[in-house]
Amino acid sequence: MAKDVLVLGAGVIGLTTAVCLARAGHRVRVWAELPPERTTSAVASGIWGPRERPRELAWSRISFAEFSRLARIPESGVHFERGLEVSDVSQPPPWVQDLVDVRFCTPDELPEGMRAGLWATTPLIDLPRYLRYLTEELAAAEIVIESRTVRDLAEATAAASIVVNCTGVGAAALTGDPEVRPVRGQHVILRNPGLTYYYCEAVDTPEWTSFYPHGDRLILGGIRQPDDWTLTPDPALSERILQRCIAIEPKLAAAEILGHEVGLRPGRPEPRLEPESRDGATVIHNYGHDGVGVTLSWGSAQEVVRMTAEIAGR
Incomplete structure (x- = not known):
């Protein structure tokens, strides 16, 4: 009815x-x-x-x-891209392989400080x-x-x-x-220098490294700041995000900065x-x-x- x-x-x-x-x-x-x-x-x-x-x-x-x-x-x-997901904690749960096309990383593929990772083909929106x-x-x-x-x-x-x-x-x-509660996030937006893969870290810290390509745009993160309602971008945080991403992908050093974005996740x-x-x-x-x-x-x-x-x- x-x-x-x-x-x-x-x-x-x-x-x-x-x-x-x-x-x-x-x-x-x-x-x-x-x-x-x-x-x-x-x-x-x-x-x-x-x-x-x-x-x-x-x-x-x-x-x-x-x-x-x-x-x-x-x-x-909506588009599917191949990307590298890494963690300093543990291997991802085995059921992930039932959902996406994955290949677990060899030790030499892991960035410094990371204990586990996988290459996955995942929806990006x-x-x-x-x-x-x-x-x-x-x-x-x-x-x-x-x-x-x-x-x-x-x-x-x-x-x-x-x-x-x-x-x-x-x-x-x-x-x-x-x-x-609000959980503040902030991104740096770059003109994509040609990256087609994404990168993200699962770490037990409030700041981490990630970037996601969406055509001509590349979104760089990340940060979790609970109970912060501030919508104005923090320049110092933007610089830390940018430098962490450059350390993973040096091509980003010459990329044009298009802007900075802030959002308040609905934490619960x-x-x-x-x-x-x-x-x-x-x-x-x-x-x-x-x-x-x-x-x-x-x-x-x-x-x-x-x-x-x-x-x-x-």
Whole structure:
């Protein structure tokens, strides 16, 4: 049974959820404080990377399947690239090989200080293009993203019997959830000097080295700064990011700097995806994906569709 559903938020979680609900035949509206191009999602690095908890691993698999389909559509911004993933901790879990084309590194291939690594062919998502693609899919279904700031969920439940809360870090204030916290990230954007491979480190420190090619752009990272709401780029941090990446790939030393970007990941011990009864309506919370919103987006959106179907059938 088709239902009127209001989605709050126009980042990758909100847009993907709205697309999936529309595909399932529901009448969807989207309210968002910020347009897609100004959300945290727009400045994400865009690499798909599975998570180990069973629920999140299942969501990762669903997203991988959808990205495999979208990679055949050039305007989607989804592309597969081969890259080097390394760690100073341990070998990646064996189930990674079930998801992607991987080859474990030999010791001589590992950068200094790294204990394990693999070469993997993985989805990369050019977020500015990808968000435009999702927005256009909604527009084709005659769904417009309405600019609206929601201060109280009662405003939303007054407008629809089912509300899906995809407000990211904003969910802390909107729901009073004490587990949501901003996790600041910062990137340096270079004109790509011709790299087609990506590089990323999994290390137990707040700063690491990573770069991801998206056509003519190259995104350099990375940093995790919990409880920091600062949106102004830190020049000293940008320089550290740049120098670490140059140490891995010397070609970057001569590359043109195109800009600096900052985003606030919606940090939470684990994503919140559950229904809640409010004011005679149902709010399905779908937030707290931290730095893996892209990875979990299609899987968590399909979970919202399942919950909506259950509610519609009551």
